[in-house]
Amino acid sequence: AGLDTSFADVSHEGLCATLPAYAQLSEKIQRVLEAEQWTACGAFVRLSTRSPKDAGLLESHPRYREVVEEEMRAVCGEGPPSANGRLHALLTAATRLVCSHSAADAMWAMVRSERVRTDLIGAIMHMDTQPFNFHVVIRQWADL
Secondary structure, eight states, X not given: OOOOOGGGGSOHHHHHHHXXXXXXXXXXXXXXXXXXXXXXXXXXXXXSSOOOGGGGGOTTSTTHHHHHHHHHHHHHTTSOOOHHHHHHHHHHHHHHTXXXXXXXXXXXXXXXXXXXXXXXXXXXXXXXXXXXXXXXXXXXXXXX
16 A cells, blocks of 8 residues: 555646645745755755655656766766776766756656655654654755
């Protein structure tokens, strides 16, 4: 008895139109990104419990192929990639893909993250006995 995730294939605009709480959270995130002027440099958006860092590994990410190919070229050059080179490129790409330049980016990651979903399901399952208080944390992106 898990959470219905059939919405995961719905567009950001479609989710905003059908889920008022989704639209409100998205608007708040976008306001912060614009007020802090982080739309160009990006931001890391997460829950106070855990981040959606696993979303960067999803091949369904709109920019997955583009970013992985960029990283493969950067790490491996034009020659055949080694196993270590492929892994390094994939992990670097996955990290880049969780950098949000818009609320749509941030919400895409959070909606599809198994880590975030696990925390939310746990909170929902125990909300009668253990109230929860999640926060959305937004910080400027820092390349490490």
